[in-house]
Amino acid sequence: MPEDIPNEIYNFILSCVNTYEDNTTTMEYIYHNTITSNSVNGSGFCIKIVTKGLTHESAGIGRSIINFIISDGEYSVECIAHNAKSDYLSNPMTDEELTNFLIILTNSQKKGKKVDICGHYMNYGKKRILLCESVMIDDGLKESQMTKEQFLQFKSICKKFNLSPLELMLSDQTIWGEIYAKEFLKKAIMLFCMNPLKKQDMIHIGLVSAHGEGKDHLVERVIQPLVPCRMAGSGKMSTIPGLFGAMSGDDLNTIEIGLLPKMNHERVAVSEFQTWSDETFGELMNMMANGKIEMQKGALDVIRETNLNLLFMGNPPHYYDEDKHDKRVMLDAFGQYTYQIISRLTLIFTQLSLSGDSAVKEIRNSIISAIDEDFSSSGKEIVFNNWRAFFREYLRYVSKLNPKLRDYVPRINSTYDEIEARPQFQNAFCIRSAIDNRKYQEFANLVKAFARLYGDDKINWHHLSEARDLFEISLQTLTEEFPLAAMIEGVDNELIEIYKKLMIECPISDSIKELKSAVKITNNQLDVLIRSGAITKFDDGKYFINDGWLDKMEGGV
């Protein structure tokens, strides 16, 4: 890690940053210009299309108008485009232009493609509506403003000072000045900050640690100032319609944009994921693996692309005891889909302390600096913002690099095989099949992602070594046995409470009626407890609560 970054590097990034503009486009700007008639542009998803024939005499014969709604998830704007005569409505399109327009909008609605639109507001009947002049597909991944020359020059300067771009990114003098974190965590976050172009590029990370470890601080102070990242709320504040999109209450032919499609090619952090219901995780699984969600609501059948990185942050279950339990019990927070979610997470860190006991001084120092607003008052903020602006464009640039893995496959395979052969790996991941292809894909993706972070278009052993180190650290946090069997059965906190109550109040019951009078339990919950061995059901209809089940489950036997 560089102690002092040479001035030449900082001066170079400053010269680059001065050429960059804030090019974030949403529908907000259009929405705010509702009153004016200025030409405006923005970006969003088409959520509704209605094509109508124009019958007014002055419109001309056989002319059409397309009414549609463009939404970015926060702002929805009603728009029109037409091919009527200009006497009837200004800015007409030709038949061909309008046909293309319709194709693009349909693509946006059905396949979740983002569109850039340009137009101006006008009065149409009693409505204030955006008359569109142009529309084009926006692939969602913002083009990097970093030029090839800037990129090559940056790499050349780094080489001159014997530094790698990744080393600079991990430095406390660039983007990690406001928070203390271990290097492995910094690397994981930098991987998360890349822009996944396709589903194979997605990197999902789980971070389970004790409360007060600064997880939210990490998002607010490091990730969000650097790259677009939205926080999904906890529990009931984050609903399935809110995340995935749902039929609009105003119009059942409209499917609103959820948070996940909206952040396509970007990233979403989930705070306090342990408060999410199993249902939400269930819906999320497909998205995490396939980078898209498919919805059939009302008359609509739509696919929305969700190639994005997810960061799950949360606390271990309340009954977790570091001395008594295996670390993987922390992952109980994923509920009945624990196994499936673990399989889809590229990296998982289950540690009560993310920074280590020795870091108390550094952490306290960071806390005091944040309270005193040292960064904003000392001028450091400007320096940090310049580094962030530079690396934002760098990350976008390198996310499009495509270093080929093929030539390196023998070494990747040997490295992965060695890790996979370890008993810890087998215990953690390979419960259902001898070979875990998803983990292999995730490992190979890590190698490629590190090559991109280094800004290299060819894989070398440094990338493989980085990927292996991080993969192993992640694996190490899942040590020893853990109760996967119970997790697969769907044992959650509520069931544990039911079991404890039954153990005290009704260890043996003659009938299901007696058992249900002791505790409120659904048939489904009862089935899970029987399947997981908590309750034994006898042929004569008696139920026996098995002592030691909880110890067995939490101990991971």
Next chain:
Amino acid sequence: MAIESKEELETWQYLRASYYPRFVEGVTAIPWDQRFDVLKEIHGNWIDRGEDPIESMMEYIFEKGYFNVFCKGITVYEDGSFRLHPLISVNLGKLGIYDDCY
């Protein structure tokens, strides 16, 4: 005479830089009585010498270093793939897992 391929050479570079330091860290954490057995097993062709075989192993390590034994426990193939002796894998840190980060 067989010529080492470019792939083989790069793999050795990777193993030397990425695996070897951990192996040294792992194996030196074991007391010498057990370390002797581990090194002997990895060596694969060790013949006990003198009255005190452990001392002769110490001399061997003193002269040649751990890298010599490390190399004997690794097979690198022409395409760049490789195999580690199971005892090298086990001794790459705690339980074969990198553990010096926290």
